[in-house]
Amino acid sequence: MADEMVRLAQRFVNTTYNNGATLGISKLDENGVTGWPVMYALTRALQYEMGITALSDSFGPTTLATIGSKYGKLDETTVPSANFARIIQSALYCKGYDGGEIDGKYNDRVKAAVEKLNQNMGVSATYPGSSLWPKVVKGLFNMDAYVTIGGGSDTIRSIQQWLNGRYILRKDFYVIPCDGYHSRDVAKSMLFAIQYELGMADGTANGVFGPGTQSGLKSHTVSNGTTGVWAQLFTAAMILNKRNVPFGNFTSTVQSGVQSFQSFVKLPVTGNGDFPTWASLLVSYGDQSRPGTACDGVTMITPPRAQALKTAGYQYIGRYLFNPSTTSLPEKQIQPGELATIKEAGLRCFPIFQTWSRSADYFSYNQGTSDAFKAIDWAQYHGFKPGTIIYFAVDYDAMDGEVTEYIVPHFRGVMRTIGENSSYGVGVYGPRNVCQRIADAGYSATSFVSDMSSGFSGNLGYPMPTNWAFDQIATITVGSGTGSIEIDKNIASGRDTGQGDFDPGGYTDGVDVDLDKDAYQAPMLTDVKNYLESIGVPETGGDGWTDSDWATLGGISTTKAYELVLSADWLFTSLARQLKLRKALIQAPVLWELRKMNPLDVAADEAVKAGLDDDCSTGWGQIFAWVTIDARNYCMQQGIINGSPLTDDDIPGVWKDLNGDPTYNIRSVAYLTVYNAHQLNKPRPSLTTSLADTQALLARYNGTGDDAAQYGRELIGLYNVLESYNQLSRSK
Template sequence: MADEMVRLAQRFVNTTYNNGATLGISKLDENGVTGWPTMYALTRALQYEMGITALSDSFGPTTLSTIGAKYGKLDETTIPSANFCRIIQSALYCKGYDGGDIDGTYNSRVRAAVEKLNQNMGLGVTYPGSSLWPKVVKGLFNMDAYVTVNNGSDAIRSIQQWLNGRYILRKDFYVIPCDGHHSRDVAKSMLFAIQYELGMADGTANGVFGPGTQSGLKSHTVSLGTTGTWAQLFTAAMILNKRSVSLGDFTAEVKSGVESFQSFIKLSVTGQGDFQTWASLLVSYGDQSRKGTACDGVTMVTPPRAQALKDAGYKYIGRYLFNPSSTSLPEKQIQPGELATIKEYGLRCFPIFQTWSRSADYFSYNQGTNDAFRAIEWAQYHGFKAGTIIYFAVDYDAMDGEVTDYVIPHFRGVMRTVGENSSYGVGVYGPRNVCQRVADAGYAAASFVSDMSSGFSGNLGYPMPTNWAFDQIATVTVGSGSGAIEIDNNIASGRDTGQGDFDPGSYTDGLDVDLDKATYQDMMLTDVQNYLTSIGVPETGGDGWTDSDWATLGGISTTKAFELVLSADWLFTSLARQLKLRKALIQAPVLWELRKLNPLDFVADEAVEHGLKDDSSTGWGQIFAWVTIEARNYCMQQGIINGTPLTDSDVRAVWDDLQDPTYNIRSVAYLTLYNSHQLGIARPSLTTSLADTQALLARYNGTGGDAEQYGRELIGLYNVLENYNQLSRNQ
């Protein structure tokens, strides 16, 4: 929401500093909305007014030390100029405080605002009154909040204020947010606090969970009856891990909470704040010397390695279903005979699926659908039984906004595909925040947590996911000689025990592959155009189109229809491989229906949208919802797909789903299987005859003479598409 005083602050910067040119920035958008561009501009303006020549967005050591050296503190007696004061007033407004009239006067309204700011930061005792001390100024010129926001916790805010008030005078401790939310800054401040209480000097304390901190904590076990600062720090750590205790003494309530936490995290249940409990509360990986019973790795488990793992106490081994690289990590993918070895030595395996997954732009609904199809196929290829949970990787530090915009839609595609097309379960591998959010969305039954990456923002400040199955805490080597193997040591919760027995595996020979577009796309388009022209379907127009209708309604040319089909080639390939039929059998009707869209189709869709009709043939494949319902229900009855049977009351919901090309194309594939049932012929396969293929294509358009003509036209298109699909799979 726009704030008029923030707008005036932005205007002040623009008018005073030559639309930002003096500060080395662009003119601010005078939108009345506080954001980093405004705070950066005010920071640069402050530096400029203090005579700093190398202006920067960062409120760093030079800016901080200059305030201290020149003024000591800022108030009505030390503010050097009216513009300097206006900068302070503007920053106060950007923080939600009354900065006066931005008139360059450190007046009673400004003093009251500063006093309130100090109190909100938890510094009312350390910095009483209305002066701005250097570290408070640093805290003023950022986007941190000092009141609870976005449903923040009052208990967490009290911890944040307590930490600020107790440690602000230490050299390397700066004001942290007091917004009621755990975060990276709060997690680091807790480590600083512990180091200070251990007696570390300024310059030695660094906010890192290193050997000195760990050694000190081993002699600071807290338990029932402990009071004072160490009890406060421990209960603060419990609260930050979403444990319902009170900040303060180690009471019976705290002991009960500790026992619950230790049980959840799979520590020895002592009810005491011992070293391992401290470690699990303070850093994501906890005590890295803990002995796990699970592991994962990129190296083949040979008989000597299996024996070494077993001797070291490991029971569960995470291995990769697939390796997209033909040169890197040659043993990353499960190797021939490896699962038999795992079974022979009484071990169990949980599968991981990962291709790239190292940046936000990898993730999307369609990519999740694609990954799921490939994971299902590879899991079946290796022989994983029904009920196996496959862990899909998010192998980078996904920001919370990226989880919302990319990762969650990705896992929606994964879950929908795995759920509909297999008897496997979905798991997620990634930082804590990713795992919990995917689980909360209902898209993962279990989490494999990448806790070794303790610096990830998605691990710092987040508790262990509620559905964690494996907790990755350290890289170790076990065994020696031929039995030596490097693994990631994992703690197992028991939520998933992997698989100890495996099916023979399924074949992949002769299945379709993605089209080699670089080699065949142009030739394939030419042949499609030539064939369609030969049967009276020109590049554009025809079939009831006028030139004006074509331009207004957006008719689809042969080239455009072809490009759309190729844009979904991954999906046609996935469906064909999953159902073990030729993908041209799905492609042909979709390409045809896209090219043959006519004005009446648009009219019919509008009638359904406005409630004038119940149904129409719609989407890429021009399918009726009622036909889709029959086809999907048949496939469910046959065990081809999973799902809840649809009824007549679902017609509109299904019609809406058919607007999604992915759902529509999948429904085309299921309708093809249903049509074989209606025709009384064998289910389509890799060897279906041309006669049966033509009959299936004809049945897509119903029965009778028009349908027969439809089949005769489409079998030619099928042959063109199949020719290039065959060339691609035979490479």
């Protein structure tokens, strides 16, 4: 929301500092919106006015020290110039305080604002009055809030203020936000506070959960009746982990909350704030010395290793379904005979699926769909039984915005595919925030938490996910000699116990694979174009299109239709493998319908969108919603896919999916192909369906009668072209 005084602050920077050139930045947008660009600009302006030559967005040690050495504190007696005062006034407005008229005066309105700022930060007892001390200035020139913001907790805010007020004079402790939210800065401030209370000197205290901090905490167990600062720190840590206890003394209410927390994270239920409990509250990995009963790793489980793990108390082993690399970590993927070894040792296995998944741009709805199909394929190959939960990896420190934009849609694709096409369950591997967000979205049954990555922003400041199954806390070596194996030690909650028995598994011979595009994309396109031209379908136009319509409405050329089909080759392959049929049987009608779209199709879509009609053939495969409903319901009845039966009431939603989601449309083409075999009273399509039956299925895609028969005759030629190159790819 725009604010006029923020706009005036932006104008002040632009007019005073040569549109940012003096500060080494671009001209600010004068939009009245507070954000990092204006805070960075004001920070640089402050540095400039103090004579710092190496200007920076960061309000770092040099800026902080310069304020202290030059002025001690900032007020009406020390502010050196009108522009210096205007910078402070502008910063106050950008933080939501009344900074006066940006007139260069440290006036009564500025003083009142500074007093309020100090109170909101919780430092007014240390810094009474209306002066700005260096650390307060540092807190003013950032985007931290010092009032409870939407959805924040007033109790957490009071803890943040308490921490600021108690420790602000310590060298390395800076003002933390007082917004009612746990965060990375708050988590680190808690560690600093504990180190200070343990007696660590400035320069020794570093906010890291190291050996000295751990040793000190082992002698500071708190329990029912404990009062004072250690009780305050402990109850603060409980509250920051979303435990509903009062801040302050260790009471019987706190004891009950501790017992509940200990039970949740699988610690011994003592009701006391002992070291393991402190550790689990302060860092994501907790007490790394505690025993685990689960593990995961990239090394094959041989009989000696299985025995070593069992002797060490392990019951559940996480292993990878697939390894896209042929050279890196050669035993990462489950190896032949390995699951039999796990079973014979009385151990259980939970499967993990990961290809790359280490940056935001990997994740998308389509990638989730693709990963899910591959995971189903590999899980069946290895012999995992129905009911197995497969853990899909998010193996990097995803920011919350990236979770929203990339990872949630990715898992929507995973869940939709796993749910529709298998009897497996979906789990997520990743930082705490990722796991909880995916659980809250309804896209995972359980979480495998990457808590060893304690520095991840998605772990710092976030409590353990409510549906956690495995908690990864340390890398260790178990066993010796031939039984030696490096593993990641995990704590198991019991929500998932993996699988202890497996089906024979193995692939069906002759199933389709992705097209070898390097070898066949170009010649395949040439043969597709030649065939279509031979039956009267040119590269562009035709079939009811005028040249004007083609240009205006965006007709699809043969080349473009082919490229679209190739862009979804992964999906055609996945569906063909899942349904055990030839992918050309799905590709041919989709390619044809894309190429043959005409003005009537466009008009029909617009009529449904405008509410003038309730259904029409639409999307890549030009399918009616009612036909899709019949096809999907049939496939559900046959146990081919999962889902709830659809009715005519679902037509609007199904049509919208067909029109707007090519993935849904292509899947529906595949299911319609299976349904059409039923309607023709022919065997379900397979890898060995005859050409005569294939032609009949293609004809049925267009209905019945002479037009449908002609459709079949035209498409069988296109099918043959596509199948010839698919066969070459799978023969490699």
